[in-house]
Ligand SMILES: Nc1ncnc2c1ncn2[C@@H]1O[C@H](COP(=O)(O)OP(=O)(O)OP(=O)(O)O)[C@@H](O)[C@H]1O
């Protein structure tokens with residue numbers, strides 16, 4: 001019997017993941033231009049060039065580009081990637097196509113902190129709010145993750161997560177109901193999720209987390225592939241299932257906590273990006289889905305943010321409205337197709 | 345395998361504990377269940393090296409539970425399982441996975457997964473630090489695909505295969521793991537008779553040619569008697585019969601365990617027992633008979 005030492009198992013479509021990744025990187029590059037040029041004022045390419053590379057231009061457009069549009073674009077890119085990755089991590093490790101960061105209670109915890117600070121006028125410097133929201137998000141995330149630690153049944157895990165999250169959301173609502181109409185308006189914007197007015201301070205709060213967590217998330221790919229085969233199979237193949245799932249939940253919390261603290265709970269990116277990635281790639285192989293979902297998450301969030309800025313200009317709609325309005329129906333279509341192909 | 349040899353092995357293994365040379369695996373006084381619900385209590389079983397052991401018994405008798413308990417997929421309430429004389433709880437999980445492969449009952453795969461991608465997962469416990477596939481991994485994957493006759497489907501998604509082909513793909517996954525011991529939970533369910541025999545022939549071949557120790561749960565007693573060296577009969581969480589097929593397949597055992605009356609004949613070709621059922625025993629009668 002002679003068995004070739006060369007890979008016998010060729011991927012069905014050799015170049016495809018690289019092609020998809022390449023196209024997405026190109027798309028992200030192209031998105032830089034509208035993101036920095038559009039809005040009020042609208043800038044020309046020449047003006048942009050002057051501002052970015054010659055450090056010139058008029059004072060106000062210069063400030064708008066470097067202090068508002070650039071951090072906003074960057075935040076959209078990294079927040080989108082973090083949400084996309086967290087979606088893959090949670091969906092694969094819980095084997096639940098609807099699992100998302102909401103399940104971890106992170107956004108509820110962050111929202112509760114922001115609500116409490118706003119409504120009770122807690123004496124914290126304004127710049128401190130996102131940090132406190134981050135602490136709140138991480139703490140509630142820890143509670144949920146610890147509660148889920150010993151549960152082996154996937155459906156029960158999701159139930160525990162959503163139960164605790166529902167409880168925290170009730171707390172948020174109660175706090176808001178105590179607030180003045182003005183507070184309510186402010187909180188409403190936060191709870192919808194938005195990138196508007198986020199400066200470099202916010203970016204600086206987010207990026208260190210993601211520099212650590214994104215590479216770690218990509219390293220989970222092989223474990224996620226095993227978990228997709230079921231807990232017994234994964235354990236039998238040498239993975240410590242409970243410990244791995246615990247670590248993956250922690251990692252997801254690390255990815256989204258800072259994002260939520262800064263941008264509010266932006267919905268649907270974490271659900272949509274992984275499903276789109278799987279459909280485009282035609283595989284559930286996490287080694288391909290993870291990076292593509294990250295790129296897709298970035299692209300989706302930046303595009304949604306452009307819509308938020310431009311659609312009803314000069315009025316700005318929070319980006320969370322758009323991700324929900326567009327993301328909900330698209331997700332429905334994707335899941336319907338998936339169910340149809342599963343039936344065959 | 346000569347019968348003298350077998351008897352002496354059995355004698356040794358009953359006099360010394362699970363750490364004997366002949367035992368590939370041993371469960372000692374294991375208590376295992378789901379949560380607070382105990383399914384097996386104080387159960388002991390030795391799996392002899394190089395044998396095919398068939399676990400049989402009615403639905404819900406605890407066959408899968410025993411298999412999972414021995415394969416560390418269920419936490420033991422008490423008792424110990426040994427793999428080649430080493431306590432499982434003291435071994436790293438990846439070390440166990442290099443020596444024991446398990447195919448659970450009715451495994452599931454994500455949509456779109458190809459046979460090749462599935463079998464590749466079997467190399468996980470062997471892979472290097474970056475979990476990249478190396479030369480020996482590709483060789484093992486190729487061998488597993490070839491042995492199971494699934495090489496031609498390597499690039500096809502699992503959901504596009506027939507039940508028999510799919511089952512062979514799952515077995516290929518466990519073979520890529522390249523372990524001396526293999527546990528199979530109902531590897532023939534949902535297969536037509538031809539595909540059932542195909543899987544069992546494969547199991548026999550793996551045992552003969554690779555010397556693999558195989559423990560499998562089977563529902564068809566005649567097939568168990570035909571292909572296994574030893575049959576272990578479970579009923580309500582305890583072992584009620586254990587031995588060579590000719591010792592186990594008796595009218596008494598069939599009546600007590602499966603509530604059937606049957607004629608037992610010997611297959612002239614293989615010398616193995618075959619049973620022909622002719623009546624169901626009413627439950628009340630069995631109850632009174634106990
Ligand atoms: N996940 C579970 N949680 C609770 N009880 C379970 C679970 N799995 C099995 N049981 C119970 O344990 C007992 C033994 O089940 P087990 O699956 O070991 O039986 P089995 O002999 O493999 O049956 P079958 O031939 O139907 O596969 C049954 O009473 C069953 O109801």
Ligand SMILES: [Mg+2]
Pocket residue numbers: 407408409449529561
């Ligand atoms: Mg079973």
